[in-house]
Amino acid sequence: MTVGHAPPDIAADISPMSYQLEAVVPVSGPQGGSRRVRVPRWVRRTVGPLLLLLLWQVFSSTGVLPADVLASPGTIVRVGGELIADGTLPNAMVVSLQRVAVGLLLGGAVGVSLALVSGLSRLGEDLVDATVQMLRTVPWVGLIPLFIIWLGIGEAPKVALIALGVAFHLYLNVYAGIRGVDAQLVEAAESLGLGRWGLIRHVVLPGALPGAMTGLRYSLATAWLALVFGESINADAGIGFLMNQAREFFRTDVIVVCLVVYAFLGLIADAVVRTLERLLLQWRPTFTGQ
Numbered sequence: 001m002t003v004g005h006a007p008p009d010i011a012a013d014i015s016p017m018s019y020q021l022e023a024v025v026p027v028s029g030p031q032g033g034s035r036r037v038r039v040p041r042w043v044r045r046t047v048g049p050l051l052l053l054l055l056w057q058v059f060s061s062t063g064v065l066p067a068d069v070l071a072s073p074g075t076i077v078r079v080g081g082e083l084i085a086d087g088t089l090p091n092a093m094v095v096s097l098q099r100v101a102v103g104l105l106l107g108g109a110v111g112v113s114l115a116l117v118s119g120l121s122r123l124g125e126d127l128v129d130a131t132v133q134m135l136r137t138v139p140w141v142g143l144i145p146l147f148i149i150w151l152g153i154g155e156a157p158k159v160a161l162i163a164l165g166v167a168f169h170l171y172l173n174v175y176a177g178i179r180g181v182d183a184q185l186v187e188a189a190e191s192l193g194l195g196r197w198g199l200i201r202h203v204v205l206p207g208a209l210p211g212a213m214t215g216l217r218y219s220l221a222t223a224w225l226a227l228v229f230g231e232s233i234n235a236d237a238g239i240g241f242l243m244n245q246a247r248e249f250f251r252t253d254v255i256v257v258c259l260v261v262y263a264f265l266g267l268i269a270d271a272v273v274r275t276l277e278r279l280l281l282q283w284r285p286t287f288t289g290q
Helices: 016-024 041-061 073-085 088-120 122-136 140-151 155-179 183-191 196-230 239-248 252-280
Strands: none
Touching: 041 073, 073 088, 073 252, 088 122, 088 155, 088 196, 088 239, 088 252, 122 155, 140 155, 140 196, 155 196, 183 196, 196 239, 196 252, 239 252
């Protein structure tokens, strides 16, 4: 009795790379035709901001947008160069970055610790989660007067405000990541003889890592927002201090320069987190769009 050979799988002969090339650069037909040119992604991402700047400059040049309402992009670039040249903007950035870094470390340590206690233990959840859920509904900006009374008007209330905003985001996302680990993976690990700590180290914590990265991205955005409010508390240095000074003298150009700095710092921080995601989550393939 002979065993027949299975028919060849034609679809298997088509590699993913060849399929991708056909989708991106279609082959021209018998009558000829131009191939579709793939525009680099960084070019596509800059189209929107460049169009916005162009419209802004046109409105400013034509008088539709008066200078006392909003300075033109050219004026903002000139003022930004002056602030950089005399050292005002770099010094303010250093002070603000130090506040964000300290607040992020403190808030991150508290948020992750509470999430581990609540996520890894039912007893911890009963003791911690209800309290955290109650406190996170309180507007943390409204706590500024209490922070001033408790901590004074120095650096402590500014850092505490940043840490508070960071802690809640990390807690929620790390907790959700831990409780979102597939139960079948946990059962498989237990069947292989992993103990409690081995299960946490090799299954639970890696499974919660995507949620932690998401929480870190939200926390960074909240940290910059909290910094703006924090630096309104009797600050004598920092980007928020520059904005408050500019507001008193109706300097919209300086205010916009500070806002642009906030935006770029947030963009850089988000890029750092994205890089960490690619390095730490290589084992987790995700959909990246078509």
